[in-house]
Amino acid sequence: MTTEEAVASLEKLFGEKIQNKTEFRGETSFTIAAGDLHEIAKFCRDELSFD
Incomplete structure (x- = not known):
């Protein structure tokens, strides 16, 4: 990607x-808002293969 x-x-x-x-x-x-960090970071890790 x-x-x-x-x-x-x-x-x-x-x-x-x-x-x-x-x-x-x-x-x-x-x-982004601090409250959204976990959800977005999890997506980046799991779906986009970010480290």
């Missing part, structure tokens, strides 16, 4: 939970 595909997946599934999206020097960062 490419970075663009991972970003698209996160935006599709968690779009309402993403407070801000920043792109800088080829890297994408999302700002």
